[in-house]
Amino acid sequence: MINKPKSSNLDFLNGDEAVAYGAKLCRPHVIAVYPITPQTIVVERLSEFIANKLMDCEYVYVESEHSAMCAAMGASLVGARAFTATSSQGLAYMHEMLHYVSGSRFPIVMMNANRTLAAPWNIFGDQRDSLAQRDTGWIQVYVENGQEALDMIIQAYAIAENDRVYTPVMVNLDGFVNTHTYELVDVPAQHEVDEFLPPFRSKNAIDFNHPRSFCMTASTEWNTEFRYQQQQAMNHAQEVIEEVDQKFGDKFGRYYGGLVEEVRCEDAEVVLVGMGSVIGTSRIVVDKLRDMSLKVGLVKLRFYRPFPAECFKGLSPRVKAIGIIDRDISFGYEGAAASDIKAALSSSGVGPKVINFIAGIAGRDITKENIEEMYYKLFNLTQGKDEQELQFIGLRW
């Protein structure tokens, strides 16, 4: 989706700053964060806002990311709207807490700056960190630019706190490419965000008048039913995501398409699927190839969980070949997105041919030439030529 033309609240912000503004506008009660590149600017801006009394919020200094999520969970437990942010090693550090929060059904919103996980150590962007947290029961969205980052923080609370959902949301930005790139961002007015996002009235919080025990054990006899409940909530989230996208667009003028955005897929023969900033670069290649009368399309996978299986089932009979760009790989098999997409495609019976492209690892640029090459490889498949199912893009040798 493209930003709507000029409004009066324009600023030139990097992705981290956009997230900080987004969080500020949501009026969180508690922010518990630990800094880690490339999320540090989020933390710095928020602490400045609070120090300058531009935000009325409790800023908890924690000694680690694990503690950050614990503190956020404690805050949510008393009915506070909580926010946190992290990246790679920090996300890994709080892994068990991700399960705790989702299993306890606290609607926390967390920004994650996608950065590769050590070893080898590297501060640059790929999606290995968040994709490795696929099964922690968090809703996951991947944004393309700073505007979407700001907007999705706001939408994340609307989704998380919805009565039918009560599931935490992780908003992912590509490290450096999104977090440290300055772009034109429309910062909505506080009163408009207040109208869109009402104050948090938790259904899942301590109440002295009705004491409850929280985060309890659930025996073998009852545990499955709690997991079923979580799965139901994720299913509801699919509808809620579309509703929130619509409502947000109606109010602020920017629609993002919900779970998935399809670009020029109506009559596409081959399609690329990606998550995050690579979509922006791909749009340019799609337009270029379409100008050359090549029937190409692009799918922006916005929400990885809940997974939009229906979208891929619907796409399956319409296209001849699908290329999936994974900025990650599950060693011993293939990219995470590819596995899930291929499963959805095959469940529809008919299956287009698929190539999984492993690209953009640890900050390696995905160029327009790389993307063009991916489309040509997909066309090779449609012409009966051989292409390997899994390909590393830009490998030196």
Added chain:
Amino acid sequence: MIEVRWHARGGQGGFTAARLLGIAASVFGDNYAQAFPSFGPERRGAPVLGFTRTDNKPITDHSQVYTCDYVVVLDETLMETVEVTKGLKDGGKILINTKLSPDAFKFNGNFHVITIDATKIAMEELGGPITNTAMLGAFAAVNDAIDIDSILKAIDKGMPESLRKKNKKAVEHAYKAIREVK
């Protein structure tokens, strides 16, 4: 789309210039813009890059800048180790902070070389050799898309108050210096 690459050493404000140009083009101009540094930890003195993209439609490209229309060199000593014209398009402009005149530079390609003693301007207006805003002023003088007024407004928005007045003077000083030569 116009792409500008800024060459500087860490600590010289190369990225600030790239960012201010982005603000000038987008917030105060009629365009969209994107600005980013060469990513990664930087130490003072190490060669760093800044990039600005501007366009009259939204910029969705998130890949690196490989070819550019303008190159701006804040510190000429960089040219000993960095190939500053790499990726500069045929007919592109390169703006260099130097006392030397354009003929002194022999680049391998058809480029339009513009020189300005930004260090002298910075010493006069700022009292120190931070040449980023002077080079911004020079840029305003040699390009058609972004005008000096937008740049002055960008400085008001993007720089701390104590720095604005003298940096705007540096911008105007450099701008006039180039315009007079033309």
Added chain:
Amino acid sequence: MAKPQIVKFKFPGSLEEMPLGPSAAAGILTEPNAGWRVQKPVVDHKKCSHCLLCWVLCPEGVIGKENENLEIDMNYCKGCGLCAQECPKDAITMVREGEADDQ
């Protein structure tokens, strides 16, 4: 005494009755805490001098001193016998569960 009352826990009968996340009403006891007690204390109030040593020493805090006669909460008493052991007036006797009290 402000100890939780025994309230039989009502397990959810459907998905709709499941709590939001693993939580449950607190401040209740779902079954007697002392169902496995072997012996229980019986107080002879005529011998009791209200010195409150038993009240101080009881590890479970089940002795109530609000009223004239000391009361022992049998929902919580585990029958450890410390009160009987320490009573300076021998006013407390431990009696096997199920046998009649001396009083």
